[in-house]
Amino acid sequence: MLNKLVLTGARGNLGNELRAPLAKMAKALVSTDIxxxxxxxxxxxxxxxxxxxxMDQIAPLLEGADMVVHFGAIVDEKPFEDLLGPNFIGAYNIWEAAHRHGLRRVVYASSIHAVGMAETNGGADTDTPHRPDTxxxxxxxxxxxxxxxYWEKxxxxxxxxxxxxxxxxxxxARALGTWLSYRDMVQLVQRAVDTPTTGFTVAYGVSANSRAPVSNHKVGFLGYRPQDNAEDWAEALLAKAVTPDPQDLAQTRLGGPFAKVGLGQSGIAALTAMTRGKSG
Ligand SMILES: NC(=O)c1ccc[n+]([C@@H]2O[C@H](COP(=O)([O-])OP(=O)(O)OC[C@H]3O[C@@H](n4cnc5c(N)ncnc54)[C@H](O)[C@@H]3O)[C@@H](O)[C@H]2O)c1
Incomplete structure (x- = not known):
């Protein structure tokens, strides 16, 4: 059992799901959010x-911690200036404070949008180079x-x-490939915390979907064994699917609607429209 874990983004959708399971993995859980x-x-x-x-608000929380699970961020595409503090400087603050206080590990909520311009049918794995969509x-x-x-230096x-x-x-229909259930997300974070040695590791947060467009075959050592498969919803979701269009970036790139929106424009709005069947 760890002594102290810190969870950022604890009031968010995913952070809230993580509070109870993470509390069981440490003597003390410090939850934080804006x-x-x-x-x-x-x-x-x-x-x-x-x-x-x-930094002055976040660094003191990490003192004495073993690990930080960093999920706090703005979760949409926005103008660069809006993301600079929470998402860029926020990440620097977490890693730098973790280093200063001698933490062992940062578990970080990255995103498919780090490789969002990569082709959906390209066989992406954890070595696929960065190709951000936003x-x-x-x-x-x-x-x-x-x-x-920070790992290497x-x-x-x-x-x-x-x-x-x-x-x-x-x-x-996109989620037939991309879905991550809450219970699989919790298991993935648990394995990211309790695997004894990880060095620097990238893993995809995806359930055991028959149509998953990404592969975790290089990170089996994490012991993540997802339980859920979006295929159980296939009939209903395919019935609502948009017209296939090989020119549509929202269909052909891993980032889905985020691959299609202009820089600085909401990807969540495009995703919501797609889910309602209004666009590709
Ligand atoms: N939900 C998904 O499908 C998904 C996909 C890819 C990545 N992620 C990542 O997972 C993490 C959690 O996402 P979520 O879906 O729970 O989103 P969310 O918006 O529900 O949670 C994010 C939390 O971060 C907090 N936050 C925002 N700015 C902050 C700041 N400056 N300081 C401290 N806290 C701040 C918000 O208040 C919120 O509670 C994010 O890092 C997100 O990028 C989520």
Whole structure:
């Protein structure tokens, strides 16, 4: 059992799912987010409201911790200036504070958008080079490279989880490949924390989907064995699928709608429109 774990983005959709399982892995869990504390905390959980983009707010929380699970970020494409503090400087602050306080590992919520311009049918694996589709994806590339550099220069381990589409249920035909169930997401983070030695590792956050467009075959040592498969929803989702179009970047690139939007324009809005069947 670890002594102390820190979880950023603890008020978010995924962070909230992680609080209870992470609390079981450490004597103390420190949850943090830019939002105020939740109504109820777990018995060994404390909460600090902090902006990850501000070193003086975030660094003290990491003192005495074994690991930090860094999920706090703006989760959409926006103008670069909007992402600079939370997503770029925030990642630097986490890695630098982890180094200063002698943490063993950073577990990081990266994203498929780090390789979002790679072809869906290209057989992407964990060595696929960075090909961001947005400033949001670029921040994930920056953070992964930061993680690799801090491992190689300073011996701080990192496991970067390139999450695809983590939702309670798969939302659209694209998600037949990209879905990550909540329970598989929790298992992936648990393995990223409890695998004894990871060095610098990239893994995809995807369920055991028959149509997954990415492969974790090089990171079997993490012991991540997903339980869910979006194929169970195939009939319903294919019935709502958009007209196939090989010229449509939203269909042909791993980033889906994010690969199609202009830089600085919301990818979530495009994703929502796609899910409602309004566009490709
Ligand atoms: N949900 C997905 O499918 C998905 C896919 C790929 C990557 N991710 C990554 O997983 C992480 C969690 O995503 P989510 O779906 O739970 O999103 P979310 O928006 O629900 O959670 C993000 C949390 O970060 C917090 N936050 C934002 N700016 C902050 C700041 N400056 N300081 C501190 N906290 C801040 C928000 O308040 C929020 O609670 C993110 O890093 C996201 O990029 C998620």
């Amino acid at each position: 939002l105020p504390a939740p109504d109820k905390l777990l018995p060994n959980e404390s909460y600090v409201q902090a902006d990850v983009g501000q 400033f949001y994806g670029l921040a994930k590339c920056f953070s992964e490279d930061l993680g690799r550099m 300073r011996g701080l381990e990192a496991v970067c989880l390139r999450i695809l589409s983590c939702t309670p249920e798969p939302q659209n």
